[in-house]
Amino acid sequence: MPAPLISVRDIGKSFEGTHALSGVDLDIAPGTIHALVGENGAGKSTLGKILAGVYGPDAGTIRLDSREVSFQSPRDALAHGITIVAQEIALVGTRSVIENIYLGSEVHTGPFVRTKRLRRLFDELVADTGIDVPGDALVSGLSIADQQKVEILRALARNADVIVMDEPTARLATHEAEALMSIFDRLRGRGKTIIFVSHFLEEVLSVSDTVTVLRDGKIVDGGKATEFTPGSLIAAMIGRSLESAFPPKAAISQGQPVLSVAALSRAGAFENVSLDVDAGEIVVITGLVGSGRSEVLRSIYGLEPPTSGAITYKGEPAQYRHPRQAIAAGMALIPESRKTEGLFVGFSLVSNVSLPHLPRFSRAGFVRARAAHRSATEQMAAVGVKARSATVEAGLLSGGNQQKILFARSFMADIALLLADEPTRGVDVAAKRQIYDLLVQQAANGTGVLLVSSEMEEVIGLAHKVVVMRQGRVVGQLRGSDIRESAIAELAFGQTTQA
Ligand SMILES: Nc1ncnc2c1ncn2[C@@H]1O[C@H](COP(=O)(O)OP(=O)(O)OP(=O)(O)O)[C@@H](O)[C@H]1O
Ligand SMILES: [Mg+2]
Known part of the structure; x- marks a missing residue:
């Protein structure tokens, strides 16, 4: 040497x-x-x-x-x-x-x-x-x-x-x-x-x-x-071996749609997108970066309202103009860029997790701070956040731990639909498995889960259904044993298009 x-x-x-x-x-x-x-x-x-x-x-x-x-x-x-x-x-x-x-x-x-x-x-x-x-x-x-x-x-x-x-x-x-x-x-x-x-x-x-x-x-x-x-x-x-990277896929009881998106378009971002997410179902939108996947999530959540088409959520029309409406209706979004969108980097961990939920902890105009604190620390423990204390600034955590804080935050509420954009980016293997367990558990409790992911293993390991997008359009949907790497890649790169 x-x-x-x-x-x-x-x-x-x-x-x-x-x-x-x-x-x-x-x-x-x-x-x-x-x-x-x-x-x-x-x-x-x-x-x-x-x-x-x-x-x-x-x-x-x-x-x-x-x-x-x-x-x-x-x-x-x-x-x-x-x-x-x-x-x-x-x-x-x-x-x-x-x-x-x-x-x-x-x-x-x-x-x-x-x-x-x-x-x-x-x-x-x-x-x-x-x-x-x-x-x-x-x-x-x-x-x-x-x-x-x-x-x-x-x-x-x-x-x-x-x-x-x-x-x-x-x-x-x-x-x-x-x-x-x-x-x-x-x-x-x-x-x-x-x-x-x-x-x-x-x-x-x-x-x-x-x-x-x-x-x-x-x-x-x-x-x-x-x-x-x-x-x-x-x-x-x-310091130990990991049996498998993914939890087993849970069977889903048939057909209670939580979310139904029909012919949704947003000028310049995506066109004619239709997809359903059932209660208990994990649906993953994949495709090349820039294919419009994130924009679809953001439209559903009221961040970038669609220009045409329809969204039905829990059986009712839902055309949100602001995420506040989505949150009130029981949706949560874990965004793509945690630094600029998700995390208040100068705030404590516990504030990051609990702040959006404080109204729930209020009685007669007073915030029950201790209850909020306790609930937030429980959620942090549940998702495996590693930090010296619950009061350190979120910006000082390592990348993966920051991502877990966002999970802890969304799991604080009773949600019917979880939207997450590349949820395990920058997260280590053991923590990934924990996050996958949490996603599968959420789904098993009847939450609909709609993810955007570029990681092939993750798409295949988690999805009940895969929606492939290319250049702003849905080019195919795959289920069950049809979810294979070759089929996904062909659709994403445009070698084939499903009829
Ligand atoms: N500027 C900082 N102030 C306080 N603590 C910090 C700071 N930078 C890192 N730490 C802490 O030091 C430890 C190591 O962090 P580091 O960012 O080096 O981890 P990492 O291996 O890069 O993790 P990741 O895979 O999540 O990026 C962590 O406990 C982290 O919270
Ligand atoms: Mg790092």
């Missing part, structure tokens, strides 16, 4: 009493893809951020090319050739894609020349990587998947020797994730080093040279990727 490029010794990092990392020793060889895996909250992002100069460690040393370094900022780390694609998207919404990619890079020329020069650099970057996003578009108008691509392009444009990629594929469709993996391969071919954080263990094992497993802030296992299987990685991550 060549001398390590990065050598970490005895690194420790705490956040107000939480030991995010302790005693971490790690060597990363140059020109390799080195994966970091572990449950939500294991410390992967913290380690990546320390390597990229976002945080300073409380203890320990980092050597780069055998010289000790101590980065004062991400810019300082970049000057040493290290950059990061963070787990959270941090783009400037009011600026164009090109501006975001080159913001802060040193391109010193006159304003006019600069624009032309950046355009040329951008075109070269797109041609080189095959990652295509409209350069002049405002970032705020892009889908989450496209914003993720901008983040990746931004890091690649930095031309760093070491790139920390913290869950870069969590927001991408399958074929986009595969394309990114071949970019990883090419970068490695050019001698670049990639530190790759991902919950997609198959992806990790297929592309990485080396794997390091973290648990509770410590390194518990690691070695050559070829020495691991997804099962052995999971066992190392959670």
Whole structure:
């Protein structure tokens, strides 16, 4: 093995009493893809951020090319050739894609020349990587998947020797994730080093040279990727083996529709969408990112009202103009982007879970705060939120734990229809299984569940019925044993269309 490029010794990092990392020793060889895996909250992002100069460690040393370094900022780390694609998207919404990619890079020329020069650099970057996003578009108008691509392009444009990629594929469709993996391969071919954080263990094992497993802030296992299987990685991550990723599918008692959507359209988003969700049924809408799936959910929930068509909910017409009406009628939505839509990041966990439900805990004008608090903490425990206390700020939780907070919130109410957009994105395998159990349990209690998911395994593992969308239209519906990967992919990519 060549001398390590990065050598970490005895690194420790705490956040107000939480030991995010302790005693971490790690060597990363140059020109390799080195994966970091572990449950939500294991410390992967913290380690990546320390390597990229976002945080300073409380203890320990980092050597780069055998010289000790101590980065004062991400810019300082970049000057040493290290950059990061963070787990959270941090783009400037009011600026164009090109501006975001080159913001802060040193391109010193006159304003006019600069624009032309950046355009040329951008075109070269797109041609080189095959990652295509409209350069002049405002970032705020892009889908989450496209914003993720901008983040990746931004890091690649930095031309760093070491790139920390913290869950870069969590927001991408399958074929986009595969394309990114071949970019990883090419970068490695050019001698670049990639530190790759991902919950997609198959992806990790297929592309990485080396794997390091973290648990509770410590390194518990690691070695050559070829020495691991997804099962052995999971066992190392959670300290026990996981029998199966999905709970058994419950049979559904025939035909009480909770939701019936007929010929629903929203100009520019989707057209002529019809689908039913029965009580106890789990229906998954899948298809490529951008096929209109999220927009359908948002229309049902009153966020983006449809322009034509009909929604029938619990036997009554339901054309909501505001989510408040949907919530009052017993719907819940877990949105796609938890940072911008779902979570009050500056509020405590317990507030995040209980705030929307406080009217239920009010008697004669007084909120029964203690009852609300108790109920919220019970729900958090039920969904397996890991946090030091119920009063920490939600924004400080790891990604997966943030997602569980949204589940705890929607399960506080008595719901008849649960809508969830990519509900397990960024969630670790063990927590995923918990969330799947919760979804199946909700359905078993008679709730209709309508999900949007891009993860093939999840679609197949959960759905009683799959609705495939392409370019704003429903191109097929599959049930029972017809739910197969090949059938779904053919519909999603447009090789076939169901009559
Ligand atoms: N800025 C912060 N302030 C307080 N606590 C933090 C902060 N950042 C991380 N933590 C805590 O440190 C621990 C490790 O978090 P980290 O984000 O590194 O986990 P992770 O392995 O990346 O998890 P995930 O898979 O959910 O992204 C968690 O307990 C988390 O709540
Ligand atoms: Mg993380």
